[in-house]
Amino acid sequence: MKNIAALLSGGVDSSVVVHLLCEQGFRPTLFYIKIGMEGEEHMDCSAEEDIELAKVIARKYGLSLEVIDLHRQYWDNVAAYALEKIKKGQTPNPDVMCNKLIKFGCFEQQVGKDFDYTATGHYATTLEQDGKIWLGTAKDPVKDQTDFLAQIDYLQVSKLMFPIGHLMKQEVREIALNAGLPNARRKDSQGICFLGKIDYNDFVRRFLGEREGAIIEFETGKRIGTHRGYWFHTIGQRKGLGLSGGPWFVVKKDIEENIVYVSHGYGVETQYGTEFMLSDFHFITDDPWKDSERKDIAITFKIRHTPEFTKGRLLIEDGKYRVLSSGKLQGIAPGQFGVIYDEAAKLCIGSGEIG
């Protein structure tokens, strides 16, 4: 019998994971991970509600639940990484780092190592090909979360189970309703990470403060507004600029001078690009192209968490990874991960940082 650790968040997805595992005859041990923001009251209270719901699920299935505190590790690793990127004017992706370093990193080292498998409610799949385990996309393209998993490594992917990855969200909810789970109708969370739960601007303000600077129209060089620090703004951002007569898009930042450049209107060329470089490219399972002569590969990819997979080509030249998109891309934000899939968008191959 497989010895399974199930990560239970108190949400509907991971509760259905527990239900399905029990239906299949497994007796998983349940773990809730605490990573809240220190001293932040609404965080503590949402965590308490989550833990309560997790306890109800554990009781319902007669399973043991442990609360693991990875709060310090989260702040030392994920929050520190996010702030460092933001200071550099880049766009971090804490969800990606949280999966790599916390849910499947620290958790694995402290707890997961004693289990054969770790099960989660991520919308993703694993599949075997050429004798190896690969990360596969979810059946539900809108919910697919493989982009958040694109920095995990082979050891991690080969012991993960995603019991709901082959289901549509609607099916998951129906299972929850039929099983009478208390959270069947609960709203979807935005991720384990602080960005999903607390206000992004509050977080940034607390650690980086405020410093007024100019908002300048990129094409004309005209000052059209004031911002409170370039670190509140992201390439491609449209909302929250406080400018009238929009739409306005952030197209460039000067972090030395604390200037945010914007372009006006849809269809403005400055907000689009068709290619980008990826640094520190990471293959989850293996480099599927290592033996091919021509490193010009038809792929699909994502540059942010969207349901669409964009078609393109990956060019590997002298160890450098360049992606050419089949169409125009809005807001290519340095620091974000470019996630590479096979042409059919079935396999998540790996990712690198847009730079």
Ligand SMILES: Nc1ncnc2c1ncn2[C@@H]1O[C@H](COP(=O)(O)OP(=O)(O)OP(=O)(O)O)[C@@H](O)[C@H]1O
């Ligand atoms: N605090 C936590 N403790 C333990 N596991 C967690 C926690 N937060 C998330 N997870 C695990 O990671 C998975 C994906 O997390 P995400 O935050 O994207 O949740 P979700 O898709 O809304 O799922 P759920 O409905 O289970 O919260 C969850 O299904 C769960 O297995």
